[in-house]
Amino acid sequence: MxxxxxxxxxxxxxxxxxxxxxxxxxxxxxxxxxxxxxxxxxxxxxxxxxxxxxxxxxxxxxxxxxxxxxxxxxxxxxxxxxxxxxxxxxxxxxxxxxxxxxxxxxxxxxxxxxxxxxxxxxxxxxxxxxxxxxxxxxxxxxxxxxxxxxxxxxxxxxxxxxxxxxxxxxxxxxxxxxxxxxxxxxxxxxxxxxxxxxxxxxxxxxxxxxxxxxxxxxxxxxxxxxxxxxxxxxxxxxxxxxxxxxxxxxxxxxxxxxxxxxxxxxxxxxxxxxxCVMPTRSGRHALAFTRFGRINLKNARHADDPRPLDETSECPAMRDYSRAYLHHLIRCNEMLGSMLLTWANTHYYQQLMAGARAAIAEGRYADYMAQTKEGWARGDIAPWQG
Missing domain, CATH: 3.20.20.105 (Queuine tRNA-ribosyltransferase-like)
Structure with missing residues (x-):
């Protein structure tokens, strides 16, 4: 942005x-x-x-x-x-x-x-x-x-x-x-x-x-x-x-x-x-908000996942660090894990509002809501299989 x-x-x-x-x-x-x-x-x-x-x-x-x-x-x-x-x-x-x-x-x-x-x-x-x-x-x-x-x-x-x-x-x-x-x-x-x-x-x-x-x-x-x-x-x-x-x-x-x-x-x-404190507080508690919905980096299924939270994001925290690395940081109580997830969440909330502004201006807010919620419900289309 x-x-x-x-x-x-x-x-x-x-x-x-x-x-x-x-x-x-x-x-x-x-x-x-x-x-x-x-x-x-x-x-x-x-x-x-x-x-x-x-x-x-x-x-x-x-x-x-x-x-x-x-x-x-x-x-x-x-x-x-x-x-x-x-x-x-x-x-x-x-x-x-x-x-x-x-x-x-x-x-x-x-x-x-x-x-x-x-x-x-x-x-x-x-x-x-x-x-x-x-x-x-x-x-x-x-x-x-x-x-x-x-x-x-x-x-x-x-x-x-x-x-x-x-x-x-x-x-x-x-x-x-x-x-x-x-x-x-x-x-x-x-x-x-x-x-x-x-x-x-x-x-x-x-x-x-x-x-x-x-x-x-x-x-x-x-x-x-x-x-x-x-x-x-x-x-x-x-x-x-x-x-x-x-x-x-x-x-x-x-x-x-x-x-x-x-x-x-x-x-x-x-x-x-x-x-709201939700994006920052959630980041400190290992929860990421993404276009795929919520991702809990405490979960063991992320331990071997080389994918970033969202490879299309403009946010480095979303794009440049693997889920395996974020999971590792959280499990080791490294403060960098909380910092990166807070950064990712703060960016996502701003991205959500920027999308809303554009959709309202173009007269397609209902479609924007539906598509965003569909993305949350769908989640990762192809979860990492290892």
Whole structure:
């Protein structure tokens, strides 16, 4: 893939260049460059995409990466990063950066957390130190980091969840959205903040959340609280429920999703942006995503297989190393094995999105989905026989 070399505007905007059913392609413009959509954002939790150099991330085709507010707040600290010139300079990435609000990690990682109207108080999972995260503090931290796209603070509940807890969290998230929006007004021109639709698996609550956020006129909208334990069909139903109530002229970001199949199905329902740790985490656990489907390099059947993961791939990790070698690295716990598979997966996810963009522009997205899924189902047509 070629590097994104489009001119850099002074403001944040979203342009749709093609539609095919509900699927759409275009770009998000930021002062640090364009994000081609549909886009998958590699996750750089602690100012690094685990196992990769940033030139590998860019050469794979990524226009934007995600940073994690919670982890960066704890280590090395937002104020320290600001003193060192901001997150872009700190980690050596010159493209756009999106940061989450930190709310999900507070809920999932922190001990002794306590919710209130003001925010959430919690103890660090690192050293037990006490912290308070309010909507205003979350936006302040993201501003200190210098994030181009920021998220409102919200409360994300795990599914299944009681109707009472789901409604309470949704309404609290709406009040926090208003406060986050006001706090963001102090940030420099060219940055953007997204509202986050909540409501669990309730169609009624999801619609109410989406409509209320649309009235607040955010530059973009996220769909949160999915891929947290519910079946894929529930996730897709919630996307279909929310999509008609979000402004068609603003980008839509499905948070924390997901598998290649999740991405294809969600693009078909009008989603523009994604992030997930799956390609990097799977790479560290010996799982490769390819046009043949998933390949588990732990399996002994790969020990004598001289073929690469995909000889037609542009990615060296896919093309230049045998499955036998990758299997050997994994069995010996050599870090190079995890690095190569992470590189391969990151490239495959970008390739999948590039294919989606081209297919939407040419009006053949349904065919692209069907052909891609057929390739996964078929797998290796001629498995290595030795």
């Amino acid at each position: 070629t590097e994104n070399t489009a001119s850099k505007p002074d403001t944040f905007s979203f342009t749709i260049t093609g539609k095919n059913g509900a699927a759409r392609t275009g770009y998000v413009s930021t002062p640090r460059g364009r994000i081609r959509t549909p886009a998958f954002m590699p996750v750089g939790t602690a100012a690094t995409v685990k196992g990769l150099y940033f030139n590998q991330v860019k050469e794979a085709g990524a226009d934007v990466v995600l940073g994690n507010t919670y982890h960066l707040m704890l280590r090395p600290g937002a104020e320290r990063i600001a003193r060192l010139g901001g997150l872009h300079r700190f980690m050596g990435w010159d493209g756009p950066i999106l940061t989450d609000s930190g709310g999900f990690q507070v809920m999932s990682l922190s001990s002794l957390r306590k919710m209130s109207e003001e925010g959430v108080s919690f103890r660090s999972h690192v050293d037990g130190a006490p912290y308070m995260m309010s909507p205003e503090r979350s936006v302040e931290i993201q501003g200190l980091l210098g994030a181009d796209i920021q998220m409102q603070l919200d409360e994300c509940v795990k599914l299944p969840c009681s109707d009472e807890d789901t409604e309470r969290a949704m309404r609290l998230s709406l009040r926090w959205a208003e406060r986050s929006r006001r706090a963001f007004e102090l940030q420099p021109k060219g940055r953007a903040i997204f509202g986050i639709v909540q409501g669990g698996a309730s169609r009624t609550l999801r619609v109410e959340s989406a409509q209320a956020l649309a009235d607040m006129d955010f530059p973009g909208y996220s769909i949160g609280g999915l891929a947290v334990g519910e079946p894929q069909e529930v996730m897709l139903e919630m996307i279909e429920t929310v999509e008609p109530h979000l402004p068609s002229t603003k980008p839509r970001y499905l948070m924390g999703v997901g598998t290649p199949d999740d991405l294809l199905e969600s693009v078909a329902r009008g989603v523009d942006m994604f992030d």
